[in-house]
Amino acid sequence: KVVIGILALQGAFAEHQSALQKISSPRKVCSLLVRTPDDLVNCHALIIPGGESTTIALLARLAGLLEPLREFTKTKPIWGTCAGAILLAQSVENAKKGGQELLGGMSVTVTRNGWGSQLESFEAPLFVEGLQDSQIPFTGVFIRAPVIQALDSSSDHPPIHVIARLPVGKVPKSEAHVSSDNDNVDPRRIVAIRQGDHLLTTFHPELTKDGRFHEYFVRTCVLPLLSP
Numbered sequence: 001k002v003v004i005g006i007l008a009l010q011g012a013f014a015e016h017q018s019a020l021q022k023i024s025s026p027r028k029v030c031s032l033l034v035r036t037p038d039d040l041v042n043c044h045a046l047i048i049p050g051g052e053s054t055t056i057a058l059l060a061r062l063a064g065l066l067e068p069l070r071e072f073t074k075t076k077p078i079w080g081t082c083a084g085a086i087l088l089a090q091s092v093e094n095a096k097k098g099g100q101e102l103l104g105g106m107s108v109t110v111t112r113n114g115w116g117s118q119l120e121s122f123e124a125p126l127f128v129e130g131l132q133d134s135q136i137p138f139t140g141v142f143i144r145a146p147v148i149q150a151l152d153s154s155s156d157h158p159p160i161h162v163i164a165r166l167p168v169g170k171v172p173k174s175e176a177h178v179s180s181d182n183d184n185v186d187p188r189r190i191v192a193i194r195q196g197d198h199l200l201t202t203f204h205p206e207l208t209k210d211g212r213f214h215e216y217f218v219r220t221c222v223l224p225l226l227s228p
């Protein structure tokens with residue numbers, strides 16, 4: 001049986017748990033809410049939910065989980081959604097005063113709350129490479145979502161695969177780092193990436209009834225690393 005941990009300090013962890021219960025997988029998948037370093041030891045993979053990234057990092061430090069989580073990102077499959085995506089980034093802009101502790105693990109720079117105040121929340125249809133029935137759009141739910149500012153593919157980490165972008169013309173308020181006339185290369189439209197066995201989504205797949213992202217994480221990031 002495959003144990004997927006869900007970091008359960010704050011945020012939408014319960015929704016991830018019910019999403020995982022519904023997926024079909026060739027191996028039995030069960031979930032474990034992670035609140036202590038001992039919980040983490042029992043996990044084959046981990047999901048970090050959306051919520052409030054500064055709070056999650058603070059609670060992780062108080063629980064003695066920050067270093068164990070950083071080690072976990074080096075060797076195990078991990079998926080961050082929204083606030084969780086911020087925590088997996090290597091650097092963050094627009095962090096709260098007092099700073100933002102990160103776990104790192106993925107070679108991206110994100111801007112926290114990069115959609116600005118009026119556009120705090122929106123939904124967008126996403127075509128996601130590698131998803132089951134990928135011709136059927138997945139509804140991306142964006143709630144005070146971070147914006148991907150840059151991908152750093154020169155690092156020693158595995159290559160980055162962009163698996164979903166916002167429709168052309170949808171761009172955030174946060175300023176682009178590199179100006180480009182070609183909307184297709186604007187990193188700010190990228191909303192889902194996979195890097196090796198790490199997955200990052202700036203939106204909340206757990207807030208929809210569509211379990212395809214959870215199935216995708218298990219199938220492409222987790223199962224290939226386990227012995228048959």
Ligand code: GLN
Nearest residue numbers: 050051052053082083144
């Ligand atoms: N804006 C939040 C943060 O900075 C993330 C929002 C979310 O996870 N829905 O942590």
